Amino acid sequence: MDIHTWGDDMTKDKGLFSPTQLLLGFILLMTFVVGLSVKPSNASASSLEADFSGAAVKYKVPINLLKAVSYNESLFNNHSGKPSVAGGYGVMHLTDTSGLTPNGADSKASKIPNVSALHTLQKASKLTGISAQKLKTSSKANIEGGAALLAYYQKSLSKPLSSNVNSWYAAVKKYSQSDSKTAADFFAANVYKILAKGVKKNGVTISAQKVNALKDEAVDTTSNESANTDGPAGLPVEWVAALYKEFDDQGDYGNYDLADRPNDMKINYIVIHNTETSFQDALTLFSTPTYTSANYVVSSVEGTVAEMVRPQNVAWHAGNWYINAHSIGIEHEGYAAVGGFWYTENMYKSSAALVKYLAAKYNIPLDRQHIIGHDNVPGLTPTAQKAMHWDPGTYWNWNHYFDLLGVDLSQGQGDSSSNIITITPNEKTNLTSDSGQKVTDDGVDLPLAGSNFVYLYKQPGFSSDLISDKDFSTGQIGTTEKDDWTDKAVFGQQFSKVGQNGDWTEIDYGGQNAWFYNPDNSNSTNATGKLVTVKGSKSIPVYGSAYPAKSILKKNKVTGITPTPLYQMEPRQKYVYGGTVTSDYFNSHFDSNSAKNVIHGTDQYYQIQFNHRIAFVKASDANIIQ
Structure with missing residues (x-):
């Protein structure tokens, strides 16, 4: 069953999610955005505070709300003007996929659809009059772009540009760019959790405040998500x-x-x-x-x-x-x-x-x-x-x-x-x-x-x-x-x-x-914790699994599987203990989930942090020390 041990991370395309999610299939690794001469914005924390304040006043957006959206998108990090894996730029994560070069599994470029959700940077440019390039590279401009978008969404919902953060919930949902109600709610809920808790990071402060978001369920009452899933509520x-x-x-x-x-x-x-x-x-x-x-x-x-x-x-x-x-x-x-x-x-x-x-x-x-x-x-x-x-x-x-x-x-x-x-x-x-x-x-x-x-x-x-x-x-x-x-x-x-x-x-x-x-x-x-060391004066084997002994596997008609040491642990070496497990082997078969598929051994193993990777040693070979 060696095929079961491998899991490549290469994939192909098939439209199974919402239109916005489908577009993510085209936002692939670009060649370092060749030709994009970016001068990183090294704005100080105090200037970021001033930038948030200025943009909030200019576009009549509550300053803490603007900061909370930014923190939820980027943790106040402009990433030196370079895009996220989703094509987002700056502390407000304004999206622009026009410079990204998609490469499919067949290495042929695919055309990126021109959809507004992947070009909020262009929308922000129209609203502010600031160039797309400056919105990518200047934190001040990027924050203005985000504020302008929030104000635009609020007005599009026929809502006033109020100083009350609780009246902006629907606009924050729109800022998420999601056509999934659950995803938009999850985004907005995280923003309002930030407002309720307060944040101090990179010298920027969001004051904790009472939050009672006025959800406008009439904005989007549809949901594509199935309840038949195993995950947390929301x-x-x-x-x-x-x-x-x-x-x-x-x-x-x-x-x-x-x-x-x-x-x-x-x-x-x-x-x-x-x-x-x-x-x-x-x-x-x-x-x-x-x-x-x-x-x-x-x-x-x-x-x-x-x-x-x-x-x-x-x-x-x-x-x-x-x-x-x-x-x-x-x-x-x-x-x-x-x-x-x-x-x-x-x-x-x-x-x-x-x-x-x-x-x-x-x-x-x-x-x-x-x-x-x-x-x-x-x-x-x-x-x-x-x-x-x-x-x-x-x-x-x-x-x-x-x-x-x-x-x-x-x-x-x-x-x-x-x-x-x-x-x-x-x-x-x-x-x-x-x-x-x-x-x-x-x-x-x-x-x-x-x-x-x-x-x-x-x-x-x-x-x-x-x-x-x-x-x-x-x-x-x-x-x-x-x-x-x-x-x-x-x-x-x-x-x-x-x-x-x-x-x-x-x-x-x-x-x-x-x-x-x-x-x-x-x-x-x-x-604090426990350490594992060699029992005795001879080196002991270090394994990549906690499999049963070969004799037990053979008795259960499992062939071709032999617990093989990766390394040897020498006396006096010590590694951090990660738990004790009893040996077993999953002898799987198609269309069967019988308990008999699990072959149980008698050996106990200690898990350890051996190097960059975890590993296992037999408990009979080692001691646990405080």
């Missing part, structure tokens, strides 16, 4: 079935397996992916005979969600059959090498709401050993380890994502004597060009700001070589390439602290002693 989720079909009479089928989780197998993980293509293309891929699927797919512009495989069933997404059997896979429309692109706030909020719901329902811990990226999933063999995926990549904002989950991973739990640390770099300052650090894509420099990791060196100092991995690297030195996961420790991961040398911290990492730059502990937080 989240725009639609059921779009992945293909489940027998392809021949030899037992070949796809694209997922029937199961009865969590009754037959516990769901231990939620795996975060990105599609590397459009939302609609992903839906099409999972609906055609491709041996790949995901339980959910999240779109970029609206944050709409397609549920494609019920959580009780096993989607083929992680490239590791054991992890597939024990996880829920969530795909996100976007690109791991974002460069000039960025994941949208609508996507983050929808995804976090879904994960929080699923984690509570299936008792999945909200930590980085259980809410993992595809890049944290191990291979089943050394050969597979080399080929494992690396999405959602170096620019997925794990810090913000866990904030949305209600978990602050930067909150220290231990004192200065703690021997466990959490990697908690500030995405704006964790990498520095002065040190010679960079992130590259086939040698081309990508932005440093927004990256989610710290580099790991062989010795304390920027002149030292980066570490490498025997099952990934072709040489003995790591690289700065975006997909080289071997020398990167990512936000939220935890490791055993070995030592300190000035501004440098030493950790056990993948069988090596690795150093990362950590002045005044700015890139780490003390933590």
